[in-house]
Amino acid sequence: MGKHAKPSGKSLTTAPDGGARARPLPLRSTVRLRRPVDIWHKPALSAVVAMAVPDLTLYALGRLDLILYTAAGGLCALYAHGLPYAARARTLLWVVLGMAASLGIALTAASLTASAAVLVLLASLLAAAHKMVCEATRIGPPGNLIPTFVSASAFFVPQRLGQVPLHIALALGAGALAWLVCMAPGLVRPRGPERIATARALEAAAGLLRTRADAGAEGDGAAHARHTTAAAVNAAWHTLFLVPVRTPARAAARAGLERLLVRAESALGDGAEAVTEAEAEAERLREWARLLRSGGPLPEVPLTAAQAEELDGVAAEGAGPAGVGAAPRTAVPAGPGLRQPAPGAQRGVRAVLARLAPGSPLLPIGARVAAGCVLAGWASLAVGVGHPYWAVVTAASIYQANTTLSWQRAFQRTVGNLLGLVLFTVLLPLIHTGPLTMIALALACQFGAEACITRNYWLGSLWVTPMALLLTEFGARLPEATLIGDRWLDTVVGAVVGLACCVLVTNRRAADRIDVALERVAEAEAAAYRLLAEAPAPGADDARETGWARDRLAGSLVELREAVEVAAGEWWQRALPEERIARAERDGHRALAGLVRRLEAPALAA
Structure with missing residues (x-):
């Protein structure tokens, strides 16, 4: 969860007695737009393609009522775009299987009980599980939001037990297509993700050098830039560690990126270089980053003798002991040495289980999500909403790493959803023109959501709301006044009740x-x-x-x-x-x- 946390912008205050104290929640800076993430277009285009093919196929078959199930698989295309392709293949497989399992649980429950209160409880518990697992795996955006939206919707879809296998099969089929769509760019730029991660580290190091040249090595700006650089370099190393090196060509390519990262790390030194040297090095790092992003050849990077020894020496260590009974290792071809993770670090399933063990800081987050979602859903039922899944989704979406971020997300979610309802109302004349228009609008809203959500969550929610409403409209049409009125109630109830639980259930x-x-x-x-x-x-x-x-x-x-x-x-x-x-x-x-x-x-x- 930590990697999504942002500084609150508030200075810390200490109680005079050193005990607990209350901090004010921010009221400003929640709607400010940021620069979009550099690869926003990749998940946006992938999701549009992965959803468009099943949508048009179902249209041709006259079965648009099944779009919710294919959308469950198609939305898996939003994940893992920052991972190297070998790791992306494994991660997307888990995402698809997890989505299908969540959908199966929801549809089975919907077929076995008609009690809305029980369905809200089950949807809330599943939402809490989604939150904890996504944080433990550090899957990254969009995190738990997509499986929670899909499963919470499915809990309130009329269902017979015999239909469940077919609907899960549709989700798995669309998920397989999403897997292929996300892996397809590897045919053109097989080393694109690790090049982008390295470019980010070079850009952060260049920013640190520039900050030191402008403000000195000990200023607050330099301290923040140092942390940003350390985090970017650390993330880039972890990305490279996921890259397999089964051929000499792949080993040489990864070694070239490692040399760039070692050069970026040199910016974390004591900053004793002259201003002109720092500016020249910053420009050099930025130029290398531009070269990586453009797909150009790797530059020749001079290293010191010790830096070269660090890289060249790991080849022998990576090869492992020879002889009978030696454990098999990934082959490291002769030539450039390749760094490996420090020994003793947990990886894979064991690392995830360790993050979910008793005493984990994720447990209070899970408790917040479960309590907030169930109370929001029951409150929505109490005010007369027959299908309160949107209140559950709203409550689940606002829970972030801490109360301050949850407060900001609640405000952003409410503003975005209400503006999205206005947009949906404006689009109603187009929606009534036919199913093809509805499909086109749903895909356009999906693209708009990915294009805007990294700038600010409220702007992305503006597009998510009509897209979500369109997906549910394919299955069963509701009167527009009822549909929009229910969403207004669900949004407000979900945000208010969810935030109240976040404040009361402290971490x-x-x-x-x-x-x-x-x-x-x-x-x-x-x-x-x-x-x-x-x-x-x-x-x-x-x-x-x-x-x-x-x-x-x-x-x-x-x-x-x-x-x-x-x-x-x-x-x-x-x-x-x-x-x-x-x-x-x-x-x-x-x-x-x-x-x-x-x-x-x-x-x-x-």
Whole structure:
């Protein structure tokens, strides 16, 4: 969940007695537009194609009432566009299977009971599971919103038990098409995702160098730029670690990106370079980033002897022990060395289960979602809405990493949904012209949602609302006045009740997460200083150990900053150890700079 947290923009205040204190929730800066994410068009186009083919097929067959089920699979095309293709293939498979399982649960429940109150309860529990699993897997946007919308809608679709297998098969078929659509760009640019991740790290490093040249190495702007660069470089390394290297060509391509990342990491040094040198290096990094994004050839990147040793030396380690009984490893071809993750880090299913273990900070988030959704759905039923799935979806969508972000999301969701209802009303004359127009409008709204949602959530919700209403209209037409009136009620009830539960169900573990993160920073920092106390040794072993120490320290610093931002957004929380946090970040960044300098220094003669 941490990677989606944003600074609240509020300075921290400490209670005089050092105990818990309330923080004001922001009322401004919730509708400001940002620059769109650089790859927004990829999920937008993928989802349009993955939904258009089944929609037109069902139109030709005269079965538009089945669009909700094919949409469940088609919407899987929104995920995993930042992952290398090998990892994307695995991730999308899990997304499709998870979507089909959620749809199956919802349809089975709808076929077995007609109690709206029971269906709301089940939909709320499933929404909580979606939230926790998506945060634990760190799947990224759109996160839990899509499976929650699809399953909550399906809970209130009239269903017979015998129809369920066919409807799940339709979702799986559309999901298979979405998988193919998302994998298709790999035929043209097979290394596109890792190139973009590396370009982002280069751009962040260039921004850090420019900030230091303008404001000095110790200013607040430089501290923020340093954290941004460390996070971008850390994310890029994790992306490269997912790239398989089964052929010499792939190994050489990944090695070229690693050289660029090592160069970007050098910006995390102590900043002692002259202003002109910093500006020249920043421009050089930006030019390399532009080259990566345009698909051009990888530039030749000069490295110091120690940096080259770090990369060249891991080939022997990656090959593993030889002999009978040796564990099989991924082959690393001869030639350039390839970095590997620091040993001991959990990956895959075990990492997900560890994040969901008892004591996890995700448990209060799950409790908030479950309580908020069920109360919002029941409140919607109480005011007369017969199918309150929209209230459940609204409540589920507003829950973010902390109360401040949830407050902002609730406001954005309400504004966006109400404006979306106005847009739907304006589009009614077009909608009445026929099913082909409805299909075209639904696809256009889907594209508009992806184009706008990264600029601000309210702007994306403006397009999501008519798209969602159109999808439900294919199955069963309702009077427009009833449909729009129910959505107004559901939106307001879902946002108000959901936010009230968010405020009342506080996340007391947010501050505990800071304590854990501080301990990890201290351990990584101590290991770094132990290594720095020793004289650099020639050869690959020392360079590899230095690289692993840098990875551990950089990752722990990123986790600390994310934990602080999450806790700072809780409106009722015990006082944070601000001085300890500031000291840990300052000392940690200094140790990180020392490790970077160690890798930049020429290797000692043997």
